[in-house]
Amino acid sequence: MRILNFAATILIAILAAQAALAHAFLDHAEPRVGSTVPSAPKEVALFFNQKLEASFSTIEVSDASGARVDQGKPMINATTMRIGVKPLPPGTYTVRWQVLSVDTHTTEGKFNFQVGK
Amino acid sequence: MSRHLLHTLALAGVMAVTCTSHALAHCFVGARFFPATLATDDPCVADEMSIPTVAWSKTADVPPASQLDIGIDISKRITENFGVTVSQDWTSIRQPNGTLMQGFGNFETTFQYQILKDRDHELAILSGLIVDWGRTGSTGSGFATDYSLVTPTLYVGKGFGDLPSNFGWFRAFAVTGQVGYQIPTNSFDFTQNAFIPQQLVYGASLQYSMPYLKSEIIDLGLPDFINHLIPIVELSLTTPVSNNFGNPYTTTGTVNPGFIYIGSTFQVGLEAMIPVNRASGTGVGVLGQLHLYLDDMFPTTIGQPLFGGTSSPRKLTF
Numbered sequence: 387m388r389i390l391n392f393a394a395t396i397l398i399a400i401l402a403a404q405a406a407l408a409h410a411f412l413d414h415a416e417p418r419v420g421s422t423v424p425s426a427p428k429e430v431a432l433f434f435n436q437k438l439e440a441s442f443s444t445i446e447v448s449d450a451s452g453a454r455v456d457q458g459k460p461m462i463n464a465t466t467m468r469i470g471v472k473p474l475p476p477g478t479y480t481v482r483w484q485v486l487s488v489d490t491h492t493t494e495g496k497f498n499f500q501v502g503k
Numbered sequence: 504m505s506r507h508l509l510h511t512l513a514l515a516g517v518m519a520v521t522c523t524s525h526a527l528a529h530c531f532v533g534a535r536f537f538p539a540t541l542a543t544d545d546p547c548v549a550d551e552m553s554i555p556t557v558a559w560s561k562t563a564d565v566p567p568a569s570q571l572d573i574g575i576d577i578s579k580r581i582t583e584n585f586g587v588t589v590s591q592d593w594t595s596i597r598q599p600n601g602t603l604m605q606g607f608g609n610f611e612t613t614f615q616y617q618i619l620k621d622r623d624h625e626l627a628i629l630s631g632l633i634v635d636w637g638r639t640g641s642t643g644s645g646f647a648t649d650y651s652l653v654t655p656t657l658y659v660g661k662g663f664g665d666l667p668s669n670f671g672w673f674r675a676f677a678v679t680g681q682v683g684y685q686i687p688t689n690s691f692d693f694t695q696n697a698f699i700p701q702q703l704v705y706g707a708s709l710q711y712s713m714p715y716l717k718s719e720i721i722d723l724g725l726p727d728f729i730n731h732l733i734p735i736v737e738l739s740l741t742t743p744v745s746n747n748f749g750n751p752y753t754t755t756g757t758v759n760p761g762f763i764y765i766g767s768t769f770q771v772g773l774e775a776m777i778p779v780n781r782a783s784g785t786g787v788g789v790l791g792q793l794h795l796y797l798d799d800m801f802p803t804t805i806g807q808p809l810f811g812g813t814s815s816p817r818k819l820t821f
Contacts, residue, residue: 408767408799409531412718420721435767489802494622495534497719498668 410436410465410487412495422500426474430456430481432467442486445469450478476502529796533622534719535662535677536712538763539794541772542739543681543706546627546660548586548617550797550806552577560776560788562596567785571595576611579797580808584617594646606641609648615658625662625677632656633683648692654704656683662712664719675716680707690746700747706739706756714765733763737774755783759790768799 416431417423430447440462447456447469458470467485479501484494530537530547537545541556556574561567576590592608615631633654640647662677663670682705692699710733717723717730740756761774776788798806 408796411714414717414722418722418724419718489799491799491802493531493534495718 408436408487408489409491409493410434410438410485411493412483413465415481415497415499417499419497420499422502424502426501427471429468429470432481432483434465434467434485434487436487436489437464438462438467439486439488439490442492443467443484445481445483447471448480448482449474450480455479474501476500529798530627530660532620532627532660532662533625533664535625535660535664535715536765537627537660537662537677537679538710538733538735538765538770538772539792540679540708540710540735540737541761541763541774541790541792542737542757542759542776543679543708544613544631544656544658546629546658546679546681547620548580548584548615548629549578550580550586550808552795552797553792554795556790556792558776558788558790560778561785563778563782563784566599568599569597571597578613579805582808582811586615586617588613588615604644604646606644606646608640608646609635609637609651610639611635624665625660627658627660629658630656631658631683637688648687649694650687650689650692650699652685652687654683654685656681656704662715664715672716672720674720675712677710677712677715678707679710681705684744685741697750698746698748700743700750701745703742703744704740705742706737708735708737710735710763728764731765733765734761735763735772735774736760740779753782754779757783757788761790768796770794770796 411434413433413435415433417427430445432445443460443462445456445460445467446454449455455472455474456469457472461468467483477500478498480496480498482496484492486492529549529551530545537547539545539551539553554575558572560570562570572592572594574590574592576588578586578588580586590611590613594608595603595605597603611633613631613633615629617629619626619628633656635652637651638649642649658679658681660677660679664674666674682703685702685704687699687701689699713730713732717725737759738756739759740754742754743750743752756779757776758779759774759776761772763770763772772792772794774790776790778784800806
């Protein structure tokens with residue numbers, strides 16, 4: 387039983403110590419993934435569960451025709467990535483992102499949101 | 504062919520095996536994450552460890568005996584696309600009259616090579632060779648054989664996130680499958696006085712990723728715990744196909760409904776094991792696993808491939 391307790395203690399310690407690493411998953415976004423917002427947002431913000439490497443993380447926002455509607459450079463602060471968008475008429479928009487977490491693991495994703503429909 | 508050219512080709516081959524674009528490590532294929540499945544294998548090489556996998560079930564005997572299996576396995580990437588897994592199982596069978604039999608199965612080694620990872624189509628294909636080494640377990644108690652088993656195996660994983668967006672929530676589904684042909688190194692077991700059949704060993708999983716639903720399709724604002732779950736149904740089957748003279752060609756296996764909880768550096772899985780027929784067992788068993796992502800826990804040391812490492816990160820293009 388002592389061995390089991392020791393093993394469990396070591397395991398918990400390892401997990402706790404490493405909790406700040408790992409792949410960066412998208413925790414939530416503004417506008418929310420798959421949502422419909424009544425008015426056009428001025429920016430798209432992504433919130434991750436890990437810190438990001440700014441130099442190797444990127445984001446794009448495009449309209450239904452595939453034309454880019456983001457503007458300016460992505461702003462990355464710890465676990466958050468933001469990018470401004472042009473005035474968005476009603477329609478469906480796609481956000482594509484790729485990020486590198488501080489432990490060098492890459493993750494990527496894509497989601498839609500709608501404006502004013 | 505000149506010696507210099509041979510060296511160049513050899514170096515090119517090594518580079519082809521080890522060259523990678525960026526670190527994905529455990530089973531990420533584009534936006535899709537395939538978890539480590541419990542009864543079958545996921546379609547990627549990785550640095551990971553299952554410690555332990557525990558299964559409890561009742562055998563097909565009449566009356567049935569209780570069987571407890573405890574296994575560990577450690578997977579290590581040698582290069583970015585080639586990995587080796589070592590596994591060891593310990594089994595305990597308690598008969599209804601209280602008789603207890605315990606012992607280790609044969610030591611198992613799996614060599615795997617990642618054939619394909621297509622991130623746009625969330626498709627992964629992996630080839631493998633499973634070797635169950637004879638005389639490395641408790642042969643005296645019957646839990647291990649004195650012959651080896653060699654099983655070439657193909658693994659596939661496919662996520663449905665590449666379907667058009669009007670498929671909606673369905674896009675969070677993914678399937679994995681594997682099929683192997685098990686060849687024993689002996690054709691006759693003189694201890695059991697029986698032929699040793701060659702067998703088809705196959706399985707599949709159907710999984711629904713709540714993390715994928717939340718981050719790719721629609722964020723329903725569900726509790727955080729729910730957003731980490733992957734409900735899953737696994738199917739694990741074995742069918743004798745040749746050298747089975749005098750024995751029935753009966754398929755045995757289990758259907759395993761359950762779920763996997765995905766954490767940052769680990770996952771926990773729990774499944775019921777439902778025998779597919781009377782020959783596969785009695786009643787419903789339980790299968791549980793704690794699985795650690797070594798590449799996430801130790802990203803700069805043992806979480807890296809032994810050779811080739813991971814190339815410098817670069818800004819990716821869509």
